[in-house]
Amino acid sequence: MKIAFLGYGNVGAALADKLALAGHDVALCSSKEASASLSKALARNPALRAVETKAALRAADVVFLATPFQSTQPLLEGLADELNNKILVDCTNPVGPGLSHGLNSAQSGSALIASLVPSAKVVKAFTIYGFENLENNRFPGHEAKPAMFFCGSDAAAKGVVAGLIRELGWEPLDVGGLEQALHLEHMTLLWVRMVRMHKASPHMVWSVLKR
Numbered sequence: 165m166k167i168a169f170l171g172y173g174n175v176g177a178a179l180a181d182k183l184a185l186a187g188h189d190v191a192l193c194s195s196k197e198a199s200a201s202l203s204k205a206l207a208r209n210p211a212l213r214a215v216e217t218k219a220a221l222r223a224a225d226v227v228f229l230a231t232p233f234q235s236t237q238p239l240l241e242g243l244a245d246e247l248n249n250k251i252l253v254d255c256t257n258p259v260g261p262g263l264s265h266g267l268n269s270a271q272s273g274s275a276l277i278a279s280l281v282p283s284a285k286v287v288k289a290f291t292i293y294g295f296e297n298l299e300n301n302r303f304p305g306h307e308a309k310p311a312m313f314f315c316g317s318d319a320a321a322k323g324v325v326a327g328l329i330r331e332l333g334w335e336p337l338d339v340g341g342l343e344q345a346l347h348l349e350h351m352t353l354l355w356v357r358m359v360r361m362h363k364a365s366p367h368m369v370w371s372v373l374k375r
C-alpha cells in the first residue's frame with residue numbers, strides 16, 4: 165500500500181518506520197524547508213523516502229496526519245484537493261492548558277479536521293497512548309493483544325485502517341463513527357494525565373476482553 169505521512173516526529177516516525185518494515189511504500193511529505201524530524205526519520209529506516217508533499221499525497225492510498233494539532237488548520241487548508249477521497253488517519257490530539265481538551269470538549273479535533281477536508285475519509289487512530297507504545301507494543305507474558313481503539317464514519321476506510329492496525333500488532337477495536345472521536349480524545353487525556361502528570365508508566369496500554 166502507498167502511505168504518506170504529514171508529520172514524522174515521535175508519532176509519525178514510529179508508525180512510518182513500522183509500516184515500511186511491514187512492506188508498505190512509505191513517503192514522508194516534504195516541503196523545501198529543512199526539517200530536523202525529517203532527517204532523523206530518514207536516518208532510522210532507509211526504506212523511507214522524502215517526497216514533495218502534494219505529489220506524495222496524490223500518490224497515496226492512505227495519508228497519516230501526525231502534526232501538532234495547532235498546525236493542522238493552515239496545513240490542511242492548502243491540501244484539500246490532494247486529500248480528496250483519501251483515507252486520512254488522524255493521529256492528532258487537541259491538547260489545551262493543563263492537559264485539558266484543546267477545543268474545550270465542544271468539538272473533537274477529528275470533527276474539525278473533517279470539516280477542513282470534507283472529501284477525505286477521516287479515521288481517528290493511533291492516538292490513545294503515548295508514542296512509547298507505538299515504538300514498542302510487545303508485552304511479554306500477556307496473552308491478550310494491546311488494543312487500538314479507532315473510529316470513523318466510512319466503513320471501507322475503517323476496514324483499511326483496521327488492517328494496518330492489525331499488521332502493526334494491535335487488536336483493532338472499532339468504537340463507532342467519527343462522532344466518537346471526542347470520547348477517544350478524552351480517553352487519550354486520561355492516559356496522558358496518568359502518565360505525563362502523575363508519573364504512571366508510559367509502557368501501559370488497554371486491552372479488550374470479550375465473552
Ligand SMILES: NC(=O)c1ccc[n+]([C@@H]2O[C@H](COP(=O)([O-])OP(=O)(O)OC[C@H]3O[C@@H](n4cnc5c(N)ncnc54)[C@H](OP(=O)(O)O)[C@@H]3O)[C@@H](O)[C@H]2O)c1
Nearest residue numbers: 171172173174175199201230231232233235256257294295
Ligand atoms: N507524543 C505522543 O506521545 C503522541 C501520542 C499520540 C498522538 N500524538 C499526537 O500526534 C501529533 C504529533 O505528535 P508528536 O509527538 O509526534 O509531535 P512532534 O514529535 O513534535 O512531531 C511533529 C511533526 O510535525 C511536523 N510539523 C510541525 N508543524 C508542521 C506544519 N506546520 N506543517 C507540516 N508539518 C509540521 C514536524 O516537522 P518539523 O520537525 O519539520 O517541525 C514533525 O515532523 C500531535 O497532534 C499529538 O497530539 C502524540
